[in-house]
Amino acid sequence: MSSHKEAPAIAKDPAADSTDLYAFVSPDAPDTVTILANYVPLQDPDGGPNFFEFGAKTVVGSAAAVGDDVLYEINIDNTGTGIPSITYQFQFTTTILDANTFLYNTGPITYSSSGGYSSSWNRRQTYTVTRIDTDPTMGASTSTPISPPAGSSGAFACPPCNVGIRSTPNYAGLSAPAIYRMSDGLIVFAGQRADGFFVDLGSIFDLADLRPISSDQLIPGSNAPGINSLAAKNVHCIALQIPISSLTPDGAALTMGANDPNAVIGVFTTARRQTVRMFDPTTGITTPTGPYDQVSRLGSPLVNEVVVPMASKDYFNSQAPVNDSQFAGAVEHPELQGLLPALYPGAFPNLAAYSKARADLVAIFATGIPGSVIGPAFGVGTYQGGKVVAEMLRLNMGIAPTSSDGTQAGTSNLGLLGDDLAGFPNGRRPTDDVVTIALKAVAGATIPLTDPSFTPDAAVALVSQGVTASPRAYQASFPYLADPHGGFSNPPATPSYNPDPEL
Amino acid sequence: MPNISRRIFLRNASIGAAATGVAAAGGLGLLTGPSGADTPVKPSGTTPDAPLLEGSGVVAHVVDAKSGQISLYVGTKHVSYTNQSLAQELLKATR
Numbered sequence: 001m002s003s004h005k006e007a008p009a010i011a012k013d014p015a016a017d018s019t020d021l022y023a024f025v026s027p028d029a030p031d032t033v034t035i036l037a038n039y040v041p042l043q044d045p046d047g048g049p050n051f052f053e054f055g056a057k058t059v060v061g062s063a064a065a066v067g068d069d070v071l072y073e074i075n076i077d078n079t080g081t082g083i084p085s086i087t088y089q090f091q092f093t094t095t096i097l098d099a100n101t102f103l104y105n106t107g108p109i110t111y112s113s114s115g116g117y118s119s120s121w122n123r124r125q126t127y128t129v130t131r132i133d134t135d136p137t138m139g140a141s142t143s144t145p146i147s148p149p150a151g152s153s154g155a156f157a158c159p160p161c162n163v164g165i166r167s168t169p170n171y172a173g174l175s176a177p178a179i180y181r182m183s184d185g186l187i188v189f190a191g192q193r194a195d196g197f198f199v200d201l202g203s204i205f206d207l208a209d210l211r212p213i214s215s216d217q218l219i220p221g222s223n224a225p226g227i228n229s230l231a232a233k234n235v236h237c238i239a240l241q242i243p244i245s246s247l248t249p250d251g252a253a254l255t256m257g258a259n260d261p262n263a264v265i266g267v268f269t270t271a272r273r274q275t276v277r278m279f280d281p282t283t284g285i286t287t288p289t290g291p292y293d294q295v296s297r298l299g300s301p302l303v304n305e306v307v308v309p310m311a312s313k314d315y316f317n318s319q320a321p322v323n324d325s326q327f328a329g330a331v332e333h334p335e336l337q338g339l340l341p342a343l344y345p346g347a348f349p350n351l352a353a354y355s356k357a358r359a360d361l362v363a364i365f366a367t368g369i370p371g372s373v374i375g376p377a378f379g380v381g382t383y384q385g386g387k388v389v390a391e392m393l394r395l396n397m398g399i400a401p402t403s404s405d406g407t408q409a410g411t412s413n414l415g416l417l418g419d420d421l422a423g424f425p426n427g428r429r430p431t432d433d434v435v436t437i438a439l440k441a442v443a444g445a446t447i448p449l450t451d452p453s454f455t456p457d458a459a460v461a462l463v464s465q466g467v468t469a470s471p472r473a474y475q476a477s478f479p480y481l482a483d484p485h486g487g488f489s490n491p492p493a494t495p496s497y498n499p500d501p502e503l
Numbered sequence: 504m505p506n507i508s509r510r511i512f513l514r515n516a517s518i519g520a521a522a523t524g525v526a527a528a529g530g531l532g533l534l535t536g537p538s539g540a541d542t543p544v545k546p547s548g549t550t551p552d553a554p555l556l557e558g559s560g561v562v563a564h565v566v567d568a569k570s571g572q573i574s575l576y577v578g579t580k581h582v583s584y585t586n587q588s589l590a591q592e593l594l595k596a597t598r
Contacts, residue, residue: 276562276576289562290576 003298004041006305007313015055016070016271018298023267023427027401034241037269043234046487051161056092068288077266082322082390083136092127126155158191164488187241193481194473195235196430200226200465212466226466232490239479258379258398266392268299299392301434321390332357336442347459351444359450364425368394373449395427406480435465568594
């Protein structure tokens with residue numbers, strides 16, 4: 001998985017578990033960047049009666065909010081220091097209208113422009129958004145609360161979970177009002193979506209038995225297409241579409257395209273919980289106290305998942321990217337590089353003999369890729385000047401999107417490996433096959449970027465998880481991840497019963 | 504269940520949700536008390552700048568009773584505090 005349940009501690013705290021981070025120049029609005037930060041992994045659509053939600057304090061009627069919440073952050077480094085100069089913070093509140101029912105909704109949930117969501121929706125979430133601008137060298141910061149557009153209620157509202165065709169009829173009519181378009185061009189959404197990540201979990205974590213080449217595995221099987229384990233799973237998404245001029249250090253639009261000195265940003269998400277959480281057995285309420293400490297982080301996919309050793313994963317989640325030089329060894333000599341030749345005997349002789357530090361992987365994950373190693377069209381690449389080793393998802397905002405809509409028709413889902421400069425590891429689009437890209441990279445496909453003397457093994461071309469993304473998970477426009485799969489229509493264990501076959 | 508009954512059930516349930524919510528709310532508020540401590544500004548972005556509703560109270564963690572090192576947690580703040588006699592006193596109270 002990209003980062004679903006990637007570390008032992010966060011696997012037990014889904015509300016704070018960052019699952020995927022996407023950052024790309026918006027295909028239908030190329031003067032903006034879209035950032036999608038996903039949380040709450042592996043949601044079965046029929047997950048009632050307590051449907052999935054963001055970590056939040058709870059309000060019952062007019063009482064004070066109680067319980068512990070999660071502070072969600074999207075961080076942007078536009079100076080190459082590894083320190084975010086822009087942070088968007090999100091804090092959620094859960095409101096229960098009727099304390100005397102066990103129901104998530106007491107009837108069909110509807111929406112009207114005059115009255116908002118109907119009172120039949122009993123357990124709902126709203127949130128605040130704050131932008132913090134920080135001078136990375138001086139440390140001074142300014143905080144700006146962001147309000148919903150005029151005419152909206154006091155807080156941003158999430159749409160309900162897609163419970164099913166009786167509870168949430170016309171789901172598109174429920175999710176659309178939760179997309180907020182601000183006068184300065186910022187667009188905000190937070191709520192449940194279809195999980196656009198695609199991965200064959202069953203094969204990857206069964207000793208990397210890639211189904212398309214299973215006959216060559218150490219314990220051989222039959223070759224077969226991969227299976228998308230997330231085909232009918234949902235996720236909770238925090239989505240921003242931000243004008244590029246709001247992301248540059250000088251607040252100006254790019255004038256030199258991919259070569260602009262302000263073109264590259266590094267993006268990472270964090271989730272924080274307060275230091276102390278005390279459970280009161282007399283009320284059943286947990287009260288948090290103290291600073292918000294980082295419990296989850298995510299930049300590039302799969303780093304904490306398959307690069308950082310098991311015993312260090314929770315620690316990695318607590319660390320700021322600016323401190324990442326301590327993890328450089330795991331990137332320079334990845335364990336998976338040693339495993340592949342052992343699991344596929346005879347397939348990777350050149351990789352098995354390669355003992356140098358993986359400068360290509362350090363560039364992809366921790367410093368950015370200099371444009372010169374790809375070609376002139378890559379401009380300054382994703383390189384941030386090499387000032388610091390900091391694992392982030394880097395995006396050259398001056399490289400135009402390959403597709404004009406969010407379904408990414410006509411693009412290569414292998415990104416840079418498929419000669420598509422607008423894809424991973426130049427940022428990440430929802431349709432990028434980051435598992436196959438990462439497998440090929442670790443198998444040696446990207447070593448020649450920094451070491452031209454190396455010849456990748458022929459087997460690298462065959463390395464693939466063999467999974468095709470489901471078009472059902474995407475949509476052409478913001479937030480690009482489609483409406484969530486419905487609960488009634490997607491009982492996970494009974495696909496033959498499924499009247500709305502998404503499985 | 505006939506269609507008409509189902510519609511009535513759904514309509515009644517919706518009305519009920521709005522009516523009973525206020526009545527249920529007060530009890531929980533009494534249990535938890537008022538909230539609303541100030542939110543300190545921190546440069547690292549580790550403290551939310553949006554207004555927070557917080558639980559009241561101070562948590563003291565005696566990190567090392569011998570040296571008197573105590574961590575205090577209040578609202579969204581952490582304060583390191585050293586008081587050997589207080590730390591010893593607290594330790595004594597646990598016996």
